[in-house]
Amino acid sequence: MNNTKTIRGASLPGAAFASPATSNRRPHPARSRWWGALALAGFCAWLANPAGAAEAAAKPKEKNDRPPIPKVRKNNLAPLPEGVKAAVSHAPFESGDCTLCHKNKDPQNPGPISSPVQEMCIGCHEEFQTVMARPFKHEAAKESCVNCHNPHNSKRPKLLVEETGALCLSCHTEIKALTIDAKVKHEALTKGDQCSNCHNPHGANVEHLLIKLAFDLCVNCHGKDGIKDEQGKTLTNFQKLLEENKEWHGPVSSKDCSACHNPHGGQNFRLLNEEYPAQFYSPYNPKLYALCFECHESTIVTDPETTTLTQFRNGKQNLHYVHVNKAERGRTCRACHEVHASVQKHQIRDSVPYGTRGWKLPINFTPTPTGGSCTKTCHETRSYTNTVAVAEPKPANGAPKK
Ligand code: HEC
Ligand code: HEC
Ligand code: HEC
Numbered sequence: 001m002n003n004t005k006t007i008r009g010a011s012l013p014g015a016a017f018a019s020p021a022t023s024n025r026r027p028h029p030a031r032s033r034w035w036g037a038l039a040l041a042g043f044c045a046w047l048a049n050p051a052g053a054a055e056a057a058a059k060p061k062e063k064n065d066r067p068p069i070p071k072v073r074k075n076n077l078a079p080l081p082e083g084v085k086a087a088v089s090h091a092p093f094e095s096g097d098c099t100l101c102h103k104n105k106d107p108q109n110p111g112p113i114s115s116p117v118q119e120m121c122i123g124c125h126e127e128f129q130t131v132m133a134r135p136f137k138h139e140a141a142k143e144s145c146v147n148c149h150n151p152h153n154s155k156r157p158k159l160l161v162e163e164t165g166a167l168c169l170s171c172h173t174e175i176k177a178l179t180i181d182a183k184v185k186h187e188a189l190t191k192g193d194q195c196s197n198c199h200n201p202h203g204a205n206v207e208h209l210l211i212k213l214a215f216d217l218c219v220n221c222h223g224k225d226g227i228k229d230e231q232g233k234t235l236t237n238f239q240k241l242l243e244e245n246k247e248w249h250g251p252v253s254s255k256d257c258s259a260c261h262n263p264h265g266g267q268n269f270r271l272l273n274e275e276y277p278a279q280f281y282s283p284y285n286p287k288l289y290a291l292c293f294e295c296h297e298s299t300i301v302t303d304p305e306t307t308t309l310t311q312f313r314n315g316k317q318n319l320h321y322v323h324v325n326k327a328e329r330g331r332t333c334r335a336c337h338e339v340h341a342s343v344q345k346h347q348i349r350d351s352v353p354y355g356t357r358g359w360k361l362p363i364n365f366t367p368t369p370t371g372g373s374c375t376k377t378c379h380e381t382r383s384y385t386n387t388v389a390v391a392e393p394k395p396a397n398g399a400p401k402k
C-alpha cells in the first residue's frame with residue numbers, strides 16, 4: 001500500500017470516529033460509505049480504492065423499505081387536438097406519413113404501431129444505442145421512451161409529456177418529499193433544466209445517472225462569486241475556497257459533498273443531512289451536532305476529562321468540553337473549525353466573525369508538537385499541552401468579547 005495517510009485517533013482506544021454500531025440513525029446512501037470506511041480496520045484499503053469500499057459498504061436499507069418506484073407512467077399519447085398550439089412537432093409526424101411508425105397510412109385510422117416502441121425510437125435515434133449502453137441506465141427509459149415523450153407533438157420542449165420537474169417527481173415521490181415539501185429548498189432543482197441540471201434521464205457514466213461526478217457539479221455551480229441563498233446571504237465561491245485552503249476536511253478530500261448535504265433539499269439548515277446549529281453560539285445538546293457525530297465520537301465534547309478522546313486538552317482537561325458543552329452560550333464547532341477547508345491543520349479557521357458588521361478577528365492558532373496556542377481574540381493568549389497540564393491563570397471572563 002503506498003498511501004500512508006492515517007486517520008487521527010481512528011486506531012486509538014476511544015477513537016474520535018463513531019462506528020455504525022453506535023449510531024441508531026437512518027442509513028443514508030452517502031453515509032453508509034463512510035460508516036464502512038471509517039469503522040473498518042480496512043480504512044487504508046479504502047483510501048487506496050474508495051470505489052471498491054463503497055461497493056463493499058452495506059446497501060442502504062431504506063431503499064427496500066419504501067414502496068417501489070413505478071416503471072411505467074400512464075400518458076395520453078395521442079397527437080394534440082386540433083387548435084391546440086404545439087411547442088414542438090416531431091419531424092416524422094410533421095411529415096404527415098403515419099406509416100413511418102404505424103401500420104396504416106390513413107391519419108383517421110393509423111392502426112397499431114409497426115414495431116415495439118424502443119426499437120422504433122432507437123431505430124431513428126441511433127445515438128441512443130450508445131446512451132442506453134452506458135453503465136448506468138434509467139429504468140424508466142429502458143422500459144419505454146413514451147414514459148416521458150409524446151411521439152407526435154407537445155406543448156413542451158423535447159416532446160415532453162409534462163414539465164421536467166413534475167414529470168420526474170410523478171414517479172419519484174421519495175424525492176418529492178425533499179423538494180416541494182422541504183423547509184430548505186435548493187434552487188438547482190427549480191431553475192434551468194431542473195432535475196436534468198445534474199441527471200441524465202436516459203443513461204450515464206456516473207452512478208445515480210449523474211451527468212458528471214457530483215463534486216464537479218457542486219463545485220462548478222458554486223464556483224462563482226455572488227450566488228445568494230433565499231435570505232439574500234452571499235454563498236462561498238468553492239472553486240476559490242478549495243484552491244486557497246489546502247487542508248480539506250476528510251469527506252471533502254474524498255470529493256463527497258453529499259456525505260453532509262442532500263442535493264435535493266431537506267428539513268435542516270443548509271441542506272444538511274443531519275442537524276447542526278445555525279448560529280455561532282448554542283446551548284449544548286448532542287442532538288444539535290448529529291451531523292458531526294455521524295462520523296466523530298460525541299465523547300470528545302461530553303467527557304470533562306480525558307487522556308485519549310481528544311488532542312484538544314490541557315493535560316486531562318478536555319478543552320472541547322470546556323468550550324462547547326455549556327448550558328447557554330456554548331461555542332459551536334464553527335467558532336474554531338472550517339468545515340470544508342482551511343489553511344491551518346485540524347480544520348482550524350484563521351479568524352472569527354465579530355459584531356454585526358462582519359469584522360474578522362484573527363485566531364492566530366499556533367500548533368506545537370504537544371498542543372497549541374491561540375492569541376487574544378476570544379481571550380488572552382492561552383496554550384495547551386496534551387501531555388502535562390499547563391498552569392495558567394483563570395481568564396477574567398471566559399466568554400468571548402462581543
Ligand atoms: C415517430 C413515430 C410515430 C409517428 C410518425 C406517428 N405515430 Fe402515432 N403513435 C406512435 C406511438 C409510439 C404511439 C403509442 C402506441 C402504443 O404505445 O401502443 C402512437 C399512438 C397513436 C395514437 C393512439 C394514442 C393513444 O391514446 O394510445 C394515435 C391516435 C396516433 N398515434 C395517431 C397518429 C397519426 C394520425 C399519425 C400520422 C399523422 C401518427 N400517429 C404518426 C408513434 C408515431
Ligand atoms: C424519464 C423520462 C424520459 C424517458 C423515459 C426518456 N427521455 Fe428522452 N428526454 C427526457 C428529458 C427530460 C429530455 C430533455 C433534457 C435532456 O436532454 O436531458 C429528453 C431529451 C431527449 C431527446 C432530445 C435530445 C436533445 O439533445 O435534444 C431525445 C432525442 C430523446 N430524449 C429520446 C429518447 C429516447 C429514444 C428514449 C427511449 C430510449 C427516451 N428519450 C426516454 C426524458 C426522458
Ligand atoms: C422515422 C424516424 C424517427 C423515429 C421513428 C423517431 N424519431 Fe424522434 N426525431 C426524428 C427526427 C428527424 C427528429 C428531429 C431531428 C433533430 O432535431 O435532431 C427527432 C426529434 C426528436 C426529439 C427532439 C424534439 C425537440 O424538441 O427537439 C425527441 C425528444 C424525439 N425525437 C423522441 C423520439 C421518441 C421518443 C421516439 C419513439 C417514440 C422517436 N423520437 C422516434 C426522427 C425520428
Ligand code: HEC
Nearest residue numbers: 069070071072073139140147167168171195199201208209
Ligand atoms: C415512469 C416512472 C419514472 C419517471 C417518470 C422517472 N423515473 Fe427515475 N427511476 C424510475 C425507476 C423505476 C428507477 C429505478 C429505481 C430503483 O432502482 O429503485 C429510477 C431510477 C432513477 C435514478 C437512479 C437511482 C439510483 O440510485 O441510481 C435517478 C437518478 C432517476 N431515476 C432520476 C429521474 C429523473 C431525473 C427523472 C425525470 C427526468 C425521472 N427519474 C423520471 C422511474 C421513473
Ligand code: HEC
Nearest residue numbers: 029030168169172175188189194195197198208214258263
Ligand atoms: C444539484 C444536483 C442535483 C439535482 C438538480 C437533482 N439531483 Fe438527484 N441526485 C444528485 C446527487 C449528487 C445524487 C446522489 C446522492 C448520494 O450520493 O447520496 C442524487 C440522487 C438521486 C436519486 C437516487 C438516490 C435517492 O436518493 O433515491 C434519485 C432518484 C434522484 N436523485 C432524483 C432526482 C430528481 C427527481 C430530481 C429533480 C426533482 C433531482 N434528482 C435533481 C444530484 C441532483
Ligand code: HEC
Nearest residue numbers: 185186187188197217218221228229230257261263270271
Ligand atoms: C445548477 C447549479 C447548482 C448546482 C449543480 C448545485 N447548486 Fe447548490 N445552490 C445553487 C444556487 C443557485 C443556490 C442558492 C439558492 C438556494 O439557496 O437555493 C444554491 C444553494 C446551495 C446551498 C445553500 C442552501 C440554503 O438555502 O441554505 C447548499 C448547501 C448547496 N447549494 C449545496 C450544493 C451541493 C452539495 C451541490 C452538489 C451536490 C450543489 N449545491 C449543486 C446552485 C447549484
Ligand code: HEC
Nearest residue numbers: 218219222235236238251252256257259260270276334339
Ligand atoms: C463534513 C460535512 C460537510 C461536507 C463534506 C460539505 N459540507 Fe458544505 N456545509 C457543511 C456545514 C456544517 C455547513 C454550514 C456552515 C456554517 O454555517 O458554519 C455547510 C455549508 C455549505 C454551503 C452554504 C454556505 C456557504 O458559505 O456557501 C454550501 C454552498 C456548501 N456547504 C457546499 C458544499 C460543497 C460544494 C461541498 C463539497 C465540496 C460541501 N459543502 C461539503 C458541511 C459540509
Ligand code: HEC
Nearest residue numbers: 006007008034250251259291292294295333337339346347
Ligand atoms: C462523513 C463523515 C464526517 C462528517 C459528517 C464530519 N467529519 Fe470531520 N472528519 C472526517 C474525516 C474522514 C476526517 C479526516 C481525518 C484525517 O484525515 O485525519 C475528519 C477530520 C476532521 C477534523 C480534523 C482532525 C485533525 O486533527 O486533523 C476536524 C476538526 C473535524 N473533522 C471536524 C468536524 C466537524 C466540526 C463536523 C461537523 C460539522 C465534522 N467533522 C463532520 C469525517 C467526517
Ligand code: HEC
Nearest residue numbers: 016292296300310311312323324331332333335336346371
Ligand atoms: C475553542 C475551539 C474549538 C471548538 C469550539 C471546537 N474545536 Fe475541535 N479542535 C480544536 C483544536 C485546537 C483542535 C486540535 C487539537 C490538537 O491536535 O492539538 C481540535 C481538534 C478536533 C478534532 C480532531 C480530533 C481531536 O479531538 O483531537 C475533531 C474531530 C474536532 N476537533 C471536532 C470538533 C467538533 C465536532 C466540534 C463541535 C462540536 C469542535 N471540534 C469544536 C478546537 C476547537
